[in-house]
Amino acid sequence: MIKSIAVFCGSKSGLNLLFEEHAKQLGYLLAQQNITLIYGGGNKGLMGAVANAVLEKMGHVIGIIPQLLTDREHSHKGISELIIVDNMHIRKQLLYDKCDAAIILPGGFGTLDEFYEMLTWNQLSIHNKQIFILNTDGFYNHLLTHNITMQQQGFLYDKIEDRITILETPEQLLPFLS
Numbered sequence: 001m002i003k004s005i006a007v008f009c010g011s012k013s014g015l016n017l018l019f020e021e022h023a024k025q026l027g028y029l030l031a032q033q034n035i036t037l038i039y040g041g042g043n044k045g046l047m048g049a050v051a052n053a054v055l056e057k058m059g060h061v062i063g064i065i066p067q068l069l070t071d072r073e074h075s076h077k078g079i080s081e082l083i084i085v086d087n088m089h090i091r092k093q094l095l096y097d098k099c100d101a102a103i104i105l106p107g108g109f110g111t112l113d114e115f116y117e118m119l120t121w122n123q124l125s126i127h128n129k130q131i132f133i134l135n136t137d138g139f140y141n142h143l144l145t146h147n148i149t150m151q152q153q154g155f156l157y158d159k160i161e162d163r164i165t166i167l168e169t170p171e172q173l174l175p176f177l178s
Contacts, residue, residue, distance in 0.1 A: 035177065041075050131163065
């Protein structure tokens with residue numbers, strides 16, 4: 001049963017307005033389902049949108065941010081718990097440790113780093129947490145195609161669909177939450 005979910009996403013909102021809309025919808029959904037949001041601790045971009053949406057519906061939010069990003073990502077002062085750590089490695093470790101599953105929203109290099117580290121740890125049986133990608137408006141189509149190419153060329157141990165679940169809308173997460 002999923003009681004907490006890590007959300008990996010951009011500290012910017014991107015150019016497509018649907019990215020932020022889906023982040024808010026996801027936040028509302030998590031709060032309504034009584035699922036704790038575990039995220040990067042920022043108050044900007046999609047990170048801020050999902051956290052603020054959870055808070056708006058009186059949900060629980062835990063943010064984890066390294067000291068060096070407290071100004072850059074504008075650490076969120078209004079969340080349930082803000083944990084400031086020494087570096088990115090500790091941040092990622094705590095994000096993974098505190099969540100029961102993870103969902104990837106649109107984002108940049110940091111989002112991909114977190115996604116692939118979690119996916120790698122899953123493949124290595126360091127954890128078996130479910131990983132979702134919210135593929136808003138096809139944002140991750142090229143990445144997903146590349147993952148299939150890695151599989152077809154014999155670089156993966158399992159089928160990619162055994163490791164990640166692709167969602168097109170936040171509501172598609174609901175059946176996996178119970």
